[in-house]
């Protein structure tokens with residue numbers, strides 16, 4: 345991807361300027377200022393647009409995977425011969441659902457941060473990919489491992505939250521209480537550069553003790569010149585709130601950031617459903633385990649996308665049945681009660697934030713499960729009677745993913761990585777995956 349023209353930052357010696365982040369023992373992260381993902385996407389899109397045989401359809405919202413189920417054949421979680429024949433997708437310009445048949449389908453629908461109200465994720469991160477594969481009876485793994493980033497900018501009302509990159513702590517940033525004292529050494533010998541799970545739990549504990557809704561991040565020990573060079577985007581954002589990070593502490597709070605679990609895939613990105621691959625945040629390659637080190641997701645996404653290409657060009661010949669039906673929305677009407685969608689999303693996010701957040705317990709999980717079930721029933725009922733809309737489908741997916749997170753968390757009777765429960769604070773003796 346460097347050959348495509350991505351300009352990772354270099355130092356004055358001409359070598360790549362490698363950043364260090366939480367849990368890292370070496371400087372190892374290639375970056376482009378504080379907008380690495382943006383730079384990678386910019387260059388990849390340029391390449392894609394230059395390829396005449398690639399068509400990008402930005403006004404389609406994918407609803408469901410097509411499998412034998414749509415041909416009237418019974419499939420369930422125990423079926424090991426499920427095949428994917430493409431997708432049903434909602435054309436948002438024509439307001440109609442279309443059937444898109446394909447030899448190979450790749451799910452790359454991103455994360456699920458919007459299961460929580462406080463998240464750094466873009467608004468599309470509603471877990472659509474995981475939910476679609478789950479409904480198609482594919483296997484989903486380790487959904488309880490949700491990474492909460494310790495340092496989202498505290499700015500009530502801003503949705504999604506703005507991320508203060510971990511590179512700021514890698515650059516010397518120190519977490520402080522409101523009175524200015526440093527606290528991370530009391531939780532971990534690595535201080536403010538401890539891994540994200542430890543840091544997020546420490547901040548959560550500090551906020552619970554003090555009653556404050558944030559702690560501070562202090563990077564004022566670095567020169568203004570250095571800060572502007574490495575974090576121009578974060579500097580500009582803070583300034584819009586009247587915070588000059590070269591002189592002021594930045595108020596920060598944890599927010600849902602990354603889904604380590606997802607669609608089970610093998611080392612070539614193949615899912616448990618034939619002809620269906622998955623990569624990026626919606627997949628579970630096994631690379632992140634119960635935790636995720638900063639910077640590994642962009643690496644994982646690009647490596648697995650390439651592996652999928654290598655595998656798919658060999659597997660591409662399959663026979664697609666001819667009798668795949670069109671989308672059936674007979675009898676549904678246009679809804680005029682969209683308040684249900686907004687309300688049920690808020691309620692789901694509240695349940696998840698209060699009961700299935702950084703610190704969990706059996707009591708909280710059971711309560712969340714009971715409450716979510718009511719919202720699930722109500723939303724499914726509404727979905728069956730009304731014409732599809734993007735917002736309604738995203739709500740269904742958020743609820744589905746919330747359910748998977750709770751169910752997986754209930755199965756894990758231990759604390760490990762990103763899953764911490766007060767009922768089982770230690771590691772279990774044996775390692776295992778939760779697969780649903």
Ligand SMILES: Cc1cc2nc3c(=O)[nH]c(=O)nc-3n(C[C@H](O)[C@H](O)[C@H](O)COP(=O)(O)OP(=O)(O)OC[C@H]3O[C@@H](n4cnc5c(N)ncnc54)[C@H](O)[C@@H]3O)c2cc1C
Nearest residue numbers: 405406452453454464465468472507624625639640641642
């Ligand atoms: C603020 C922030 C900073 C980060 N910084 C880093 C970092 O420095 N290093 C690192 O390694 N990782 C970082 N991450 C994580 C990393 O950016 C993500 O994990 C990664 O971008 C996910 O890529 P993806 O291709 O899986 O999903 P995305 O980039 O989210 O793409 C998913 C695509 O699928 C589309 N989509 C979703 N649902 C549907 C549907 N139903 N129908 C049709 N299309 C759909 C979306 O519109 C979107 O285009 C960061 C994440 C955030 C939020």
